[in-house]
């Protein structure tokens with residue numbers, strides 16, 4: 001247990017101040033024990049709680065009291081005696097004895113636990129060995145008393161000495177003390193366990209509240225970040241367009257002829273401006289995708305045309321790097337229901353990466369074909385998955401023979417701004433936004449993107465889009 005359960009509980013458990021006999025004992029087991037004592041000495045034994053409740057009873061047939069109770073005055077007198085016995089206060093030794101009007105005896109033995117009085121055993125009525133009934137006292141209450149019968153029945157009471165009764169009472173008390181000790185320990189253990197479980201639960205609840213509030217804060221921060229990105233990107237785009245526009249005009253000599261060096265400088269301004277514009281567009285796309293405000297203009301588009309456009313866009317860079325480009329589109333491929341421009345952006349990002357991370361002499365291939373897509377899992381029951389039918393889909397594979405992506409990095413490369421930490425990646429430039437946009441765009445089309453290894457070296461990016469909204473074309 002890390003934190004203490006309330007001091008109240010501990011005190012209560014350890015000091016036993018509020019413990020009750022009936023809460024601790026197993027009544028059945030105790031009754032059996034008391035019955036064995038009664039069978040051994042024939043003395044009736046009863047156990048009462050501190051409040052006077054009968055907890056266990058090993059009584060015996062008592063013909064004498066049954067006969068006497070037929071007389072009303074004697075019955076009243078006997079009942080009074082029983083009450084007095086029950087309320088008898090034991091002395092410092094824990095024992096008290098008392099005589100009944102019949103001349104029979106009662107012995108009371110206190111039950112103590114850990115310094116607290118918990119209840120009492122009452123033994124009796126019993127007769128002292130050789131004892132006789134107090135016929136005179138009884139006859140005073142009931143003049144019609146059948147004296148010979150009374151004497152006969154008195155003789156049937158168990159005969160024990162007061163010493164023996166006291167020993168039996170003390171013995172029972174000690175036994176109960178032992179039982180109480182072990183029961184109390186068990187109770188203590190289970191209570192402690194309960195308290196510790198309660199405490200752990202409270203701690204968990206606390207932590208989950210903290211987590212929840214941290215999550216709310218983070219979501220809010222994320223929203224603010226997206227808003228900020230969207231606003232900033234938008235605001236940066238306007239002046240940047242002017243910078244690019246004016247530098248273009250300068251390069252074209254619209255403001256007068258430039259020297260070769262001036263033209264070079266202005267050309268650099270233009271190129272860097274365009275790079276910056278691309279980055280800003282990327283940020284804007286990402287924030288729109290994150291906030292769910294990107295609108296897709298879906299139509300039935302031809303995959304072959306998109307692949308061809310992408311190849312011709314990356315061709316100059318590939319040629320410069322001496323990377324061979326291959327395209328292969330399934331001739332029977334149906335049209336895809338997608339935003340053509342965004343699908344082109346996805347494939348272009350992947351193709352650009354492939355060329356970028358493939359050394360000279362390598363190959364990049366772009367393939368599109370019809371496939372059966374595994375259904376999305378509907379739940380954890382496998383039966384459900386089996387029942388779902390496979391859908392048709394179109395698969396784009398962008399494969400390269402480049403530096404490859406280690407297995408443990410594959411999930412992270414889709415995070416915004418994440419780049420695999422390696423000198424070759426850093427050398428290639430870029431901001432690490434491309435794949436995060438790719439993933440979100442593909443998901444906005446209900447598709448998925450994954451990474452495989454190419455053999456013997458390189459990477460394959462696999463994009464799968466469902467065909468359910470397609471028309472054959």
Ligand SMILES: Nc1ncnc2c1ncn2[C@@H]1O[C@H](COP(=O)(O)OP(=O)(O)OP(=O)(O)O)[C@@H](O)[C@H]1O
Pocket residue numbers: 349353354357400402403404405413418419420421425429430431432433434435436459
């Ligand atoms: N074909 C690939 N081969 C090897 N590594 C790759 C490939 N594609 C992506 N990566 C790794 O994943 C990282 C993230 O790619 P991503 O396209 O998001 O960013 P980038 O290309 O570095 O920058 P940007 O696309 O924003 O210009 C890359 O920096 C690179 O480390």
Ligand SMILES: [Mg+2]
Pocket residue numbers: 349352353430433434435
């Ligand atoms: Mg990229």
